[in-house]
């Protein structure tokens with residue numbers, strides 16, 4: 281196994297090595313060639329310096345799930361295996377033989393229609409993108425979106441202050457029921473139908489609920505390990521849920537696992553971006569979703585976050601955090617080309633648009649305390665054709681070798 285060393289140029293300082301090794305090398309980790317997902321640790325040894333260390337598991341994934349990314353990686357493997365199993369049995373699929381009970385089809389159509397409305401209302405750009413997908417796929421994405429939104433609303437919505445861990449347990453048993461074909465309400469029925477049609481595993485859904493549990497009891501993250509796990513729970517899971525529906529291009533030679541790793545990275549990148557954008561808003565709710573050890577290394581404390589002053593220490597801290605979020609976007613990019621052609625455009629669009637928020641944070645001189653970085657309409661409009669152009673590039677033998 282080879283060890284690659286590339287350089288990240290960093291303001292005026294000399295370039296510092298960014299070590300990327302693959303899984304069997306010691307002490308360094310990143311998601312390499314689809315072998316495993318990883319997360320990066322940043323040490324700001326001195327102002328302006330960044331060392332992005334990427335450690336690898338010291339042993340195989342058969343070991344007990346001790347570290348966060350081992351835990352996450354096992355979910356990736358499980359989901360990838362399910363997709364492969366489904367692919368190998370599709371020729372004998374009984375899907376079309378299922379006889380709908382009279383009346384259920386209309387109800388189901390209504391359920392999907394309601395999901396469509398919610399998606400169109402709350403995620404306009406993404407909704408437009410889903411219209412490019414096949415009918416079956418877009419309905420499935422709407423159903424997944426609506427379930428995620430409802431889950432998120434349990435802890436973030438108007439009734440959030442009354443939410444108890446017990447309510448989340450009930451939500452989880454509803455989830456188990458719908459996966460077994462026993463939906464509780466109309467919107468659940470749409471998802472129940474979706475998970476019967478596509479090889480979606482229940483684990484990412486359960487993990488998202490786990491993320492909500494975590495959010496109820498935790499408002500500080502000791503280090504990036506802890507933050508990474510949180511980001512997986514609340515956003516990486518969405519990537520894993522989406523790929524079986526979006527589909528991998530039939531001509532793709534990338535491993536299923538590598539595509540899932542990319543999807544996971546996009547979720548993590550989006551969530552990290554969200555966190556960096558919403559520092560002030562979260563602080564006003566008493567929450568700091570930033571790694572405490574990295575804050576301390578940068579000479580910052582919670583008090584500085586609550587005071588909300590943009591200082592050089594803060595700017596340097598943010599530069600490193602933004603760099604890390606961009607690395608996750610870069611990893612995600614490698615997987616988008618492997619998706620089925622109609623799914624690539626909306627994914628590129630969301631990637632390009634969300635990544636631009638990081639540019640906006642920079643343009644705001646890192647003031648995420650009083651400003652909410654957003655992408656202007658003009659920038660949105662230019663991103664869409666760019667996303668479209670990129671979506672025309674599909675898997676090639678060369679790119680699959682890179683993965």
Ligand SMILES: CC(C)=CCC/C(C)=C/CC/C(C)=C/CC/C(C)=C/COP(=O)(O)OP(=O)(O)O
Nearest residue numbers: 515518519522542543546547550551554615616
């Ligand atoms: C890259 C490959 C192979 C596949 C794509 C897989 C996908 C769709 C990944 C994306 C996962 C995703 C959309 C995660 C959610 C992340 C997130 C932080 C959403 C923010 O939601 P809101 O809080 O509603 O956002 P705003 O506050 O910006 O409106």
